[in-house]
Every structure is written in C-alpha cells, then in structure tokens.
Amino acid sequence: MAIGVAGALSCPNIIAKKTVTLKVMGTHVTLQEEIRKRAMKELGINIEFYPGGSAAVLQKASTNPESFDIYEQWSDSINILWQAGAIQPIEIERLKYWNEINDLTKKGRVSEKAKLGLGDAPNKILYTQKDGTLSSKESKMISFMPYVHNVDSFGYNTNFIAKGKAYETESWAWLLDEKHKGKVGLVNAPTIGIFDAALAAQARGLMKFKDMSNMTIKEIDQLFRILIERKKSGHFSGFWTSVPQSVDFMVKNRVHIESMFSPGVSGARGMGVPVEYAAPKEGYRAWHGVMCLSSKSKGHQKEAAYKYMNWWLSGWAGAFIARQGYYISNAERSRELLAADEWGYWYDGKVATRDLKGTDGKISVTKGSLRNGGSYQERFSNIAIWNTVMDNYDYSLDKWYEFLNS
Template sequence: MNKHQSPAKATSAPALHLAGRPKLRVLGTAISLLEELRIRAQDDLGIEVTFDNNDFLTTQYKAAREPETYDIYDQCFHNLDIVWHWRAIQPIDTKRIALWDEINDLTKTGHIGPNPRLGLGDVPARKLYVQPNLALGDTPSRFISMLPTTHNFDSFAYRTDLVDNAVAMHSWGALFDERWAGRVALVDEPAIGIFDAALAAQAAGLMSFDDIGNMSIAEIDRLIDLLEERKKAGFFRGFWQTAEDAARLMMAGDTAVQSMWSPGIGILNSKGVPVEQAIPAEGYRAWHGGLCLSKNLSGRLLDVAYDYLNWWLSGWPGAVVARQGYYISTPQRSRQFMAPSEWDYWYEGLTAAEDLPGPDGLTRIKAGSIRSGGSYWQRANCIAVWNTTMDEHNYLVRRWMQLVGR
C-alpha cells in the first residue's frame, strides 16, 4: 500500500453504504482538528464532517454540558473525569473497533516495553476501561471510555543561539533559572501549565509535592504564589495558548526558554530559528488524546461515528499527526503512509535524510536535523507525569485565571 491509497479498506464498513450523506460533528481543539484530516475523512467515508474547534476549557465545558451539540468528542484522557461524571459520553464497544488488538500498550497498560515507570497523574490506562459499575479503571473489559489515538511527550524548548549553556537545559529547573529572567514563557492551560511549573519548581529545589500528579490546595496555593511573585518581578515574558503563539514569542527573540509543543518547534524549524526541545532528566510531561462518542448517538449515526473511529486508526491520519510531531496508537499502520525518511526521523529518532513536510505539505524539518530524545520507545519510557485533572481542579482553575489575568 502506498501513502496515497485510501485507508478505508482497513476500517469497518464505511458510511457510504448508508442512504444519503450523513453529517458528523466533531468537538475538539487545534491539536487534532486539522483541515487536512477533515477533508480526507469526508472523501474516504463519504460523509460530511464539521469541526468545532475551541480552547481546552471551552471544549471540556461543551463536552460535559452540551452533548447534543456534538457526535464525537476529540480530547485527552485527562479531560475525561468531568465529561464521564456528567454521563455526556457513552462507552465504546471494542468489538466494533477493527484494529483494537493493534493499539499499542501505552494506553492499555501504561507503558511500552519492560520499563515499569508509569509516570504520575492521569495515566491513561487507569481511565481506559469501563467497569461493571460504570466507573473507569485499568481492569480490561469489552468497553472503553475513549479510543486512544494521538499522544506525545512534551517538555520545553530553548533558543540555542541565546542560551549559553545547553547543559543547563537538561532539567525542568531551567524554567525558573534567573539567567533567563524576562525571557521565559509558560503555556496558559491550567491542567498543563501547572505541571510545567511544578516540575520546574521541584527541580529547582523551590518546593516539593507529596504527589505532583494530585496536588493539595496548600501546594497549589504555594506554587501559584511563587508564579505570581515571579510574574510581578517581570520574570515571565508571557503565557501562550496556541503553538503558533508560542512560536511567535521565540521567533521574535522575546523568549529564550519556554514551554513548547511539537507543532511550535516545527514552525520554528521551518523558519530557520535555532531551537531545541529539552530532554529533562526528570522526565517528560506526557499526554494522550482520543475519541469519545456522545451519549445521544444511536442507530445510523452511531454506525457513522464508529466508521470515523476506525478510520482514525487505519494509517493515513496517523501519518498526518506524525508530521505535527505527534504519535498515533497504531504506529505500524501509519508507517505505510510515511516515507522511510519520515518514519526514521519521527519514530526512530534518526537524522532526517531529507527535508520533511508538515501536515500542510510545507517543509517543517530540514535535512540533517535530529529529533531530541531519541526514538518513540525511548521517549515513552521517560515520563515524569501525565496531563491531569486533579481532585482540586476547580480550585486550580480559579487560581490559574487570577495568575494569567483572565
């Protein structure tokens, strides 16, 4: 199979066999709601697909309180608790997922290979399986809460031409290093930015946590107070919400060190900005996304939704997200839709043998580049904490909003 073939044959029977042209509404964020994916899904499945693209908090609120407004909820495992609590989504039957057995073990067990290090926080495996009492847990069952798809292992980035000591970039503590005062930025998303800050504060010896994946109110207060003190002193250049905003800060030279996602690094690479993603000794902050079914789905449209879920695992979508710097839960299916040089760079951690494109087809990675952190399997075994909705999430959100001024 070449990378231009339709992956539809790898899925269950497509929606095209149904009368008319069904319309599928997908609620999510910019992480995976790419126009390239929407158009291809329409073509391969013979349906109409609309994307409702919002920030994290808006997406989560709509998912929990307005399930009638979407058919598919495209989000991360750490956003599941609230949506599941409100019973806004329905269990997914793995018997209807054609490639369920091919999904790798990162979500099914929490780790890949012999390394038992699961990372702290919302390990996806602990929220994957629907238990007989409708609780979520890691005991395997036929039904799951979310179909595992896109994921990654994040840290922070630094401008190699502005940072005079790359050795100092081997720890999250760099985000609190006084040498970069006035040139540091954090991601503005409570359930994400708080962990970049916590890992930095702990690595810098400024505070410790009983459980960094589930902080107490006292720990949240102490950490936010620490951030507020530094913000008032001008330590932080800003707080960003999108990968594009993050890239602009670093491109302009406003920041030397900051939270960064892979698409932002790709943008900077394409512009020739000398940037590296750090490989923190403490481990990565990981996240895992997936697809959920609205509780209102049934009959014909439920069949269409399962077609869409199966399509996401079939290969071509995973190749697209790889060009963002993200991984897919069925990597070997996506390998068929990637050039050998792409697979070697994104998954094997090898030198790019040629210029590599982003999802939009434009060059994102220059020949000779090496992805930091090594192969997919090396990175997956170096997780410090997963993005998490903590027990005190509502309190955290209120304090975070005060911090960033919104």
C-alpha cells in the first residue's frame, strides 16, 4: 500500500488527469437524454443536464452563475442574464461553424421580404460592445451562440375543434373564444404566456396595443383585467410549465386548445391525439435558442463548454431536433443526416411520403401529412412578435402571478 501511494505521489499527472464534468442548465426542449448521451460519447466529457421550467431556470441562472457552465434557453432571457452579470461574451473565432449560421440571427430575418416581427429579434441583442451593451453592430464577441429556433403558436385537438386554414382562418383569437371555455391552457412562462394572451386579446378585438412587444402599464393592466375575468369564469383549465406537462394536458383531455411548443405537438400525436399546430393569420410568436457561457466558467470547464457549443452545430443535433419540428441555425450541415423525405417535410413544407418518427421513436407524422404553416422560409416570413423582455417586465411579472393566483 505504501509503495502504491509513493508511486502515485511521484506521478502527479495520474492524479490530475480526470474527466471534466460540464453542467448544462435549461429546459426540457433541448436538454434531452439522447442528446446528452451522444454528446458525451463524441466529446469524451461528462455532461450533466439540469432541466426545468423556463421561469425557474432563468431565475436560478441569473442569481447563481456558479450553478451552470452552459445555459440553454431563449433569446428573451439574454437581457436578464447579461444585466445580472451571469454570462460572459463568447469569442466568435472559437465557434467552428459561425460562417454557416444563417441570416435569421445575424440580420433578424430569413429574407428581405420577411416580416421582422416586433420585439427582440435575435440580431438586436447578439453582439457585445466595448461599453458593455448588446446590439446588432458586428463585433468579435457575442452574447449567445445561435442554434435551435422555431415559431410557436397553439395546438388544438381536431376531435373537438374543426381544422382551420393556415394563415386564413386559424387565429390567436381562438384561445379566448367562449366556445372553448373550460378547455383552454396557457404556458406558464411570464415572458411567453403574456404574448400568447396579448395576441389572443387583440385578435379577439378586446383591446389594441401601440407596441405589443413593449406594453405600457395601462395596457398591461387592461390585458390582465381581461385575463383575470376569464380565469374567474372558468375559461382556463390549466397552466403548464414543461413540454411533458403540455402533452399530458392534451392526452388526458384536460384541454382542447393550448399554447404549445413543437415537441409537445409531436409528443401528443405520438400518443394518438390529433393535434394541429396552428399557423395564425396574425403571425407567429417566434423564439431563438441561445447557448450562453457562465460568467464563472474558466479553465477546463470553459474549454469543454466551447467543445459542446461546437458539437451542437456539427450536424447530428440539428438532425435530431428537426424530427421534433425545430430548426438549427446552420441547417445544411444536418441535411445529409436526414432522409430526403424528412428534409422535404420538415424544411421544405412538402407532403410526407411515409410515416415519420419523432425523437421518441414513435410516429409523429403520418403518410400524406403536410406541415401546417409550410416551409421554413414561409414560417419565418410570418412572425408577429419575438419573445421579448419588456421595459415593464417586473410589473408584468407581478401581474402574471396575480393572474395565476386569482
């Protein structure tokens, strides 16, 4: 035993060499077990995922940057994280696939003809400046690495609600339609649910906003008077905090219509519920995934974080999340890992030529189906608003919890 100890002490490198463990905090949207296992296998590092509801993980990350190395959520979290000093700038030159990332992030739209959308288009908060601000002015440092993104709306069960027409009859107003009283769900995320509700209230003709992405105190008060009145009358049947919970609401018939994310729609369909993901005539609520580096990350942890960020854009992960209806910022690198008909359905808006499986291995798209809303270009050309943190965020947060507790 003494010889073994002496030998170990004379070879400090044996003791020093240990596998790095990377702590990744975020939501269930991207923190999936298949992704974690694949990344660990290919990178040779330990990775621990800490998923949770969007509001809870944002609160933890913004107050305790030591709790994560990488933070994955949505662009509306950036201003909060940046102002809290919870994240540090990312060096563009260390991102292997930066030149492949499309114009949605860098310019705010997929084409010159596309609607920019209200609020924090990701390019507005992408680049870090020497004075500590974030803007669209190009620099060598960025606040987040662009990766997963999509446009969100609501899902509805066609067993109970007749299928509408994309961009023509489907409307955010349906969420506040009395016909669906008692069977309506909203996402319980203050920076997201408020816009679903606002889009619904305006589409229903209940109120108008001067700038929905930056509501005044008076507008916030008016919106929540409407919502609280509806809640007290039994209009809402639940408020979900995670994708699995949104699936559960649909599968158990707790709701007929609700705010949904694409994986939730895919999951519900895989369990036999005919959920249609609406293409509202008013436009989508868009979001962009952000991968952020903790302000406390350094040394081997920081090196591992950059490896993980580059891995996410290397192809496999982009193909994986395409099968749950999400897009990756450098899609061409993932194209060869998707079958031609998968690419056709998910990216090009073509009819499915066979049954397609989701990330859970269950059939989520049946042969002959057409993705509602069309192609990637068409969907991202119809953005009403981006997930955004408003100037009156703190006030809206108080009103949101007043609404939940009413």
